[in-house]
Amino acid sequence: MSGSRIHILRLFKDESISGAKVDEETFEVDRLGFQEMLEYLSHHEVDYVVTLNTSRLWRSDIVKVLVHRELKKYGVDIRSIEQPQYSIHKKDPSDFLINGLMELLDQYQRLEISLKLGRGRNKKSQQGGYVGGNVALGYKVEKGKKSLVIDERQAKTVQRVFDLKEAYPSWTLTQLAEQLNEDGHRTKQGKKFSKVQVKRILDRKAFYCGLYRYGEITTNGKHQAIL
Template sequence: MDGQLRVCKDFAKSRKIKIVGEYIDRALTGKSDDRPQFQTMIDDAKKKTFDYVIVYKLDRFARNRYDSAIYKSKLKQFGVKVLSAMENIGDNPESILLEGMLESWAEYYSIDLSQKVRRGLRESAMKGQFVAGRIPLGYKIVNKKLEIDPTTAPIVQEIFTRYAAGEPKKAIIN
């Protein structure tokens, strides 16, 4: 992210564009427009706060063609132009085609990658490999598979036994 921001700042400087703000939704996907900073940017554009939105690449603006078209149209109505620091897109008719192709490619890539990840997780799970986040208490990972951990499993067994006997949770925790 920092590298992308640096490239955008260099791009602005080389074109003598003054940066008045940064809108960064860290760790949020571009697949959705449900991004707080993105929405703030749209609101600020409406107030005529700036003339340009500079993105590292167009796929950083939106990952689907629909959102991209809707929000670029809104920005255009507000007198704001979206510029890509890495993609040389002009104002000629060919640029319309290029921009459309880049946006289509970004949407394709996002969907394709999502399908590949899901397929990989499903295949790993079918092989009995652990694919979730945190390892459950009482288990450990051995050769990508969950195995009972002889060190912590007795603790889990004691918790279940005490709970099944009617002991309150607070007493078990203490």
């Protein structure tokens, strides 16, 4: 980066960050795009991670702390287009106040939208219907309808994950991912599996058995079970 000019090395994208969680076992941000970015940073010299707004990197204080921790590890700072003064190293009180207020406003707007949509989604989820969001591996959204149907190729991958877990209970997530890749299985994006993606599949066992969960609601889903 020289002056105001930025040389873009690579673009990373998450399908969604609204539901980003922290992996309690590894204390890492459970987001595929973010993990791919960290892998890239570990092998390349990078000065900044460029984003439209810091809300594209985190939407909770705990995720913010973890993002800062990982970027500092690689000596990388943040450049935000909408927050040009933002830096993970800056201690200026005025910058802290401005950035904090912007983040609070963003949270307020998301909460307001969530409350408006919540009633309709709760009603549909109580009936076991798909209410939107990321589609789990093994399924696809039926064209013209907001319902899930099985993707036969992906379903075989899901079944293989649980077969391996049952056959080799002591295997780590990394070992499971390596075996999947060796068997020729691929993600929705056609990429090799990582331990984060394998854990995500295992965590959805109830869903793959036919249950549907939305918030605190758990009911029999309208989708066909894979397991």
